[in-house]
Amino acid sequence: MTPPLSAHLSMLFTELPPVDRPRAAAEAGFTHVESWWPPGPDTDAWAAAVIDAGAAVSCLNADGGDIARGERGFCNLAEREDDVVRACLDTLGVASQVDAPCINVLPGLRVDDRPVAAQMDQAARVYRQLGDLAERHDAVVVIEPINALDVARYLAPRADDVAALLGLVDHPAVRMLFDVYHCAMSGDDPVAMIHRHAALIGHVQYADCPGRGAPGTGDVDLATILSALDEVGYDGAVGLEFDPKGPTSEALRSLPSPIGERIL
Numbered sequence: 001m002t003p004p005l006s007a008h009l010s011m012l013f014t015e016l017p018p019v020d021r022p023r024a025a026a027e028a029g030f031t032h033v034e035s036w037w038p039p040g041p042d043t044d045a046w047a048a049a050v051i052d053a054g055a056a057v058s059c060l061n062a063d064g065g066d067i068a069r070g071e072r073g074f075c076n077l078a079e080r081e082d083d084v085v086r087a088c089l090d091t092l093g094v095a096s097q098v099d100a101p102c103i104n105v106l107p108g109l110r111v112d113d114r115p116v117a118a119q120m121d122q123a124a125r126v127y128r129q130l131g132d133l134a135e136r137h138d139a140v141v142v143i144e145p146i147n148a149l150d151v152a153r154y155l156a157p158r159a160d161d162v163a164a165l166l167g168l169v170d171h172p173a174v175r176m177l178f179d180v181y182h183c184a185m186s187g188d189d190p191v192a193m194i195h196r197h198a199a200l201i202g203h204v205q206y207a208d209c210p211g212r213g214a215p216g217t218g219d220v221d222l223a224t225i226l227s228a229l230d231e232v233g234y235d236g237a238v239g240l241e242f243d244p245k246g247p248t249s250e251a252l253r254s255l256p257s258p259i260g261e262r263i264l
Helices: 018-027 044-053 079-097 117-134 159-169 180-185 192-195 223-233 246-252 261-262
Strands: 007-008 032-035 056-061 100-106 139-141 173-178 201-206 238-240
Touching: 018 032, 018 044, 044 079, 044 180, 056 079, 056 201, 079 100, 079 117, 100 201, 117 139, 117 159, 117 173, 139 159, 139 201, 159 173, 159 192, 173 180, 180 192, 180 201, 192 223, 201 223, 223 238
Parallel strands: 007 032, 007 238, 032 056, 056 100, 100 139, 139 173, 173 201, 201 238
Antiparallel strands: none
């Protein structure tokens, strides 16, 4: 069965206030949505809007710091451990309201004042703790690779790096967020990586590459990705986390067949 497509509401429908985006996504044909953190200025209002729209939430990011300043989580820093746990608990609280199965917790940026191996061990220890918290909420924590070209010094830039970190974590409720765009930007073959890491994947996100645009604007065919996920038995959603380069409705109307027919 082909995975359902999920509208990433921090990238799509951003011409609307956050509380109006779940309804817009549902009206465009999406059955699933997801978001960075916080999903809106009033998280309770956002959760209510999702429920009113009849949408399922596939994934929520825990607060990983100031994205505009380049921050991407703090799991590798012992002095920020309490902040990471608090952010995960806050997100799990909203996830419980909307039955979201995945919480994306970013590992952090490498720092120079301690060995990388020590930072990986610290992150693994924190992720085990977060996995225990997620299990109590019937959820999983996922770790996302972010390519080194877009974000320098990221602790786990490639899918193989996340797999190595997951080997240290060794917790059933901590898995990989497989991001097709970041995989391609790292120079890896997304289809090959899907097959290599199928047993670890807890959630999937997609934008075309290069450009991080809509399907059909780059070189990574979404239909091929969906077919590969179907082949390995992935049963979650695929988040469309692309830059529409304008009004979302126009980007959706230009999606290539048969992808557009599945949404509109």
